[in-house]
């Protein structure tokens with residue numbers, strides 16, 4: 070039986086994984102702690118580690134896991150910026166869930182966009198206190214406005230389709246434009262200059278780190294709306310805060326935050342947060358923050374469990390793993406239908 074150490078477990082994870090585990094002969098031990106240098110020893114004696122977006126999979130963590138017998142890290146997410154791939158290569162295989170529901174994330178981005186533009190978060194708070202005033206709640210029509218979509222992969226293209234349904238002009242920037250997508254591709258700078266709304270749907274890489282910074286904000290229209298459901302560090306939070314304060318940015322809706330790892334997914338309501346930037350952002354009337362929940366639909370959770378468990382099953386059978394990734398994926402053995410190494 071394949072043994073799996075499941076880190077950063079939340080109550081909504083278990084039903085979907087438990088439903089598949091026994092049929093596949095996989096035993097899962099659930100740990101609430103995140104995977105990091107302090108907790109990696111918990112995985113000693115397990116074959117597989119299942120990890121998530123805010124786990125720390127550094128060289129030291131990888132070495133500890135490897136010494137403890139772990140040979141597969143199954144990421145139950147699409148993004149993988151938290152893994153030291155070079156350290157893992159040759160030791161521990163890594164799989165991920167490349168697509169579980171692009172609709173879940175794109176629809177959440179749209180929910181954030183509509184809430185920000187029509188001040189739904191403020192209306193909700195007001196009417197709960199029987200304050201039925203409309204003062205300060207003037208929004209704007211999305212129809213006829215320009216949305217700039219950064220990254221037109223699986224999620225970005227669903228977001229583009231929805232925006233077109235609103236009658237928006239869709240501009241896009243992607244270093245690898247899609248030939249089959251009916252959008253106007255342009256440079257990132259032109260997108261910043263021309264968009265009323267900017268939504269981020271690209272991965273976090275060395276090139277995209279702080280893509281939204283002082284310089285790019287300076288190019289943007291007064292009152293621009295910024296939506297980020299991708300990764301927090303695509304935005305320089307200090308620059309964002311400055312842009313909000315100077316009123317250059319009309320509103321920001323964030324599902325991710327660059328320093329979210331120790332905060333998001335946990336109830337911090339009785340804690341004095343030490344992150345002043347996040348506290349200031351949250352205190353702004355035109356900033357809306359959700360806690361990295363864009364993926365959280367029944368459909369996505371079910372797809373995540375199915376793909377992850379299928380990878381673990383393939384690993385146990387010694388078979389090819391379709392969703393394996395490594396840092397040499399353009400040149401590794403996967404091209405020949407084998408495992409990366």
Ligand code: NAI
Nearest residue numbers: 148220221222223224243245270271272277298299363364
């Ligand atoms: P994808 O791989 O299908 O598409 C990403 C696109 O971004 C590709 O077309 C790629 O060419 C483009 N790209 C790469 N570097 C770029 C850059 N510097 N500037 C502009 N575009 C660039 O990925 P998918 O599935 O659409 O996911 C996008 C991102 O969404 C993920 O990387 C992840 O960070 C985030 N995500 C967030 C979730 C949440 O719950 N908030 C859940 C799932 C994904």
